[in-house]
Amino acid sequence: MSTTLTWLEEFAAHSSMDVSVVGLDELPGWERDPATGNIRHHSGKFFTVEGLEVSRPEAPVSGWTQPIINQPEVGILGILSKRFDGVPHYLMQAKIEPGNRRGLQLSPTVQATRSNYTRVHQGRPVPYLDYFRDTSRHRVLTDVRQSEQGAWFYRKRNRNMVVEVAEEVELLDGFRWLTLAELHELLAVEDLVNMDARTVLSCLPYGLQDGEDDDFHRALARSFDPRLPGVHTMGDVLTWITDRRSVTDVVAERIPLNSVRGWELADGRVSHETGCFFDVIGVNVEARGREVQGWAQPMIKPIGEGVVAFLVAPIDGVLHVLMHARTEPGYADVVELAPTVQCTPENYWHLPPTARPAYLDQVLGADPAAIRYDTILSEEGGRFHHALNRYVVIEVDAGFTGPHPEYRWLTVHQLGELMRHSYYMNVQARSLMACLHSLTTTRLTTASRALLGSR
Structure with a gap:
């Protein structure tokens, strides 16, 4: 490096x-x-x-x-x-x-x-x-x-x-x-x-990962394996996305x-x-x-620095990512899968409390020991001026979420399959996927992160 x-x-x-x-x-x-x-x-x-x-x-x-x-x-x-x-x-x-x-x-x-x-x-x-x-x-x-x-x-x-x-x-x-x-x-x-x-x-395309030496990384490695089942089948995931696109009423x-x-x-x-x-x-x-x-x-x-976060959890030994079926006005097909949380918190102070993003408090109040990736990254510099987001991956207990029609737990392999096709994963989720993939090959200590951040 x-x-x-x-x-x-x-x-x-x-x-x-x-x-x-x-x-x-x-x-x-x-x-x-x-x-x-x-x-x-x-x-x-x-x-x-x-x-x-x-x-x-x-x-x-x-x-x-x-x-x-x-x-x-x-x-x-x-x-x-x-x-x-x-x-x-x-x-x-x-x-x-x-x-x-x-x-x-x-x-x-x-x-x-x-x-x-x-x-x-x-x-x-x-x-x-x-x-x-x-x-x-x-x-x-x-x-x-x-x-x-x-x-x-x-x-x-x-x-x-x-x-x-x-x-x-x-x-x-x-x-x-x-x-x-x-x-x-x-x-x-x-x-x-x-x-x-x-x-x-x-x-x-990513192959199977191996050689991992702790519970989190072993669960992440298993999440790449198509032979290991997720909470939902791929058919169920596609039906869920199609359903969200069909029932979401938006005109732009x-x-x-x-x-x-x-x-x-x-x-x-x-x-x-x-x-x-x-x-x-x-x-x-x-x-x-x-x-x-x-x-x-x-x-x-x-205006302000954003937060883009994956909440991840090992379920039956396989790491799952909590994905949000998100609507944005510029999408070509109503809904794309987004990170668990994707927002600029300051933009919500004048909006109704019900507009506050789900799981934002869990992200902002996360135990530092549960944070697996945490780096400030920018969005595309050809059109956006100093557009900065905190990209973060946080390990949680899957039991805290409860059912929510806009959220589902997916494996890394399932997300990779969706990215082989257009307009299933938004650009922030794709960025975080690259960051999540990086955890399969890197072990960065707090000291080394501080050194890198001083560039």
Whole structure:
């Protein structure tokens, strides 16, 4: 790990990005539509910031309006794989995005929207793109379209791919081959492995784990085994998801940005009247070491730090994860499986008590001895500015939950099966799955975590 961190520090010396927050009306190349107020690029590409009207008659909050990003393109998030001395390695990129809090992060080999890789910005070609656009000569390990944040994106999806090659691959500046064990170790470093890398890594097929030496890790290893039953069969799980999608009454319709209620454009940004949720801001970017040397764009800036948590429990010796069938207005199919808890606690102070997320108190009040993973990670830095969440895995006693129509205990193997298909697992759950997988190969003490967090 130390060599990778040193490499990142060395690369940072000749790769930089200056990001300044500016008013939304000061973004060159962007304009506000005079009729709708929507914020759009003059090319008609990339994305627009629009309004969304949401109706959920049976929910504690039955309706609202909000700004949302509409980016209908399907991008590519791809990691190239190659075996060295029989050991799979993965080609990772050191990349800065304008929303990154701490500069360089480890990202996939290719991380590009369609507008980017078709070079609407007239920048340099995206390195290694052809391996993912033409896979005929290579082995595809995973290839699935997945959603992104349904609270901030309207039906956004990206193609998550891992492609294994046998031929020689030119190693370009800013790229490095890493083993899965090295990537797992780096997932413990605060704000280092970016969201796009985490979602692709979570989609990798995983084999049975062995060699574990304590009750928790033995239960986790068994959770990968398809021969060991879970609390619910896979058929029961699919029926439950279909049922939640069928009975959940939600309507989400795009509306003009100037029609959203409770939001105002002031001081060059769009903000909610309560000061909660998020702002829409503008940024100017000057970059060194990117395909384009400078640009401007709108971004979503969340208010507050979020909590994204798995509650896990050994049931009959097999670790289970408590999953939430969650509805977000930007989902393509009403409901996706989410972490047990996924929220920004500060956003709930002005809402009805019934709107407070289930199990939030168990997460915030967890015994430190029961916390198996705990790291601050960021969301996608290309659209979100300093979007930070505390990602945490907490071991509990399964008996405390009681029946709840929106929650079910699933094994890791069952979650892996669902991720082979589109729109079953949301992006936060996929990120946490990558973190949970990392616990099969790493043993990080409190001291080593503190050392890593000081990067």
